[in-house]
Amino acid sequence: MKSLFAFFTLFLLFSCNEPNSSPTAIASNAEKKQFTTSKETNTPPAETLVMDSTITLDFLMGKFNPNKHSDFIPIENKYASRAGMLLHKKTMEAFIKMHTAAKQDGVNLVIKSATRNFNSQKGIWEGKWNGTRKIENGKNAKTTYPIPKERALKILEYSSMPSTSRHHWGTDIDINNFTNEYFEKGKGKKEYDWLKNNAPTFGFYQPYTKKGAERPHGYNEEKWHWSYLPLSKKYIDQMKLRMNNDLVKGFKGSETAGEIGVVGKYILGINHECL
Numbered sequence: 073m074k075s076l077f078a079f080f081t082l083f084l085l086f087s088c089n090e091p092n093s094s095p096t097a098i099a100s101n102a103e104k105k106q107f108t109t110s111k112e113t114n115t116p117p118a119e120t121l122v123m124d125s126t127i128t129l130d131f132l133m134g135k136f137n138p139n140k141h142s143d144f145i146p147i148e149n150k151y152a153s154r155a156g157m158l159l160h161k162k163t164m165e166a167f168i169k170m171h172t173a174a175k176q177d178g179v180n181l182v183i184k185s186a187t188r189n190f191n192s193q194k195g196i197w198e199g200k201w202n203g204t205r206k207i208e209n210g211k212n213a214k215t216t217y218p219i220p221k222e223r224a225l226k227i228l229e230y231s232s233m234p235s236t237s238r239h240h241w242g243t244d245i246d247i248n249n250f251t252n253e254y255f256e257k258g259k260g261k262k263e264y265d266w267l268k269n270n271a272p273t274f275g276f277y278q279p280y281t282k283k284g285a286e287r288p289h290g291y292n293e294e295k296w297h298w299s300y301l302p303l304s305k306k307y308i309d310q311m312k313l314r315m316n317n318d319l320v321k322g323f324k325g326s327e328t329a330g331e332i333g334v335v336g337k338y339i340l341g342i343n344h345e346c347l
């Protein structure tokens with residue numbers, strides 16, 4: 073009888089060695105406990121998004137004049153390919169630090185495009201929509217793609233609909249060249265490799281990475297487009313909460329925004345590190 077008891081105890085000991093009692097399971101139970109506690113004390117878990125009323129929907133959609141916005145400053149000529157561009161001052165500060173570090177490694181970073189508000193994005197979009205501004209390979213989108221949804225999808229490979237562009241926020245910049253090929257060999261590759269390895273140290277990330285299983289929707293890869301995440305993360309969070317396809321209007325072809333699903337597929341169709 074005694075030995076039967078000992079056997080039974082041993083059996084119980086070993087049968088307790090289930091996945092549930094592994095160290096990871098214990099940790100995740102602790103996390104669950106923490107989550108329950110925070111719920112009980114009404115403290116939202118860190119990932120819960122909160123509406124920030126200091127950020128207006130008009131700002132998020134680029135419906136403002138950056139020249140008159142106190143957070144925006146002009147980019148000095150030595151950092152830019154042309155005069156007159158602006159950035160959010162915090163993005164500018166971070167870019168200057170990154171530019172200095174890159175220079176020390178023999179890499180010159182030049183801003184080719186920065187803040188574009190709703191109206192300037194509308195100029196780009198409608199130019200492509202009407203065929204006055206050519207899309208890739210010199211094609212006229214209006215004559216090549218007469219069906220509105222197809223035309224919009226073609227333009228969306230590289231250009232945002234007004235009110236949905238990250239360039240509205242003063243956080244995103246296009247650097248050195250507008251083709252991926254440029255960044256795949258020689259000087260361009262050296263620049264891209266430097267950015268991949270170092271830009272995150274300064275807060276800059278590439279939102280439009282290669283498309284695939286990780287990023288099935290959205291704009292094509294853009295090796296030139298970098299975003300200052302400490303700011304743009306706040307704006308994308310507000311977009312998640314407050315933006316919808318019906319708000320995308322006021323330009324030619326905007327009627328296709330809903331059926332395409334621009335908010336889910338394009339605004340949020342970005343590198344997961346930026347979400």
Ligand SMILES: [Zn+2]
Pocket residue numbers: 185239244245246296297
């Ligand atoms: Zn860009």
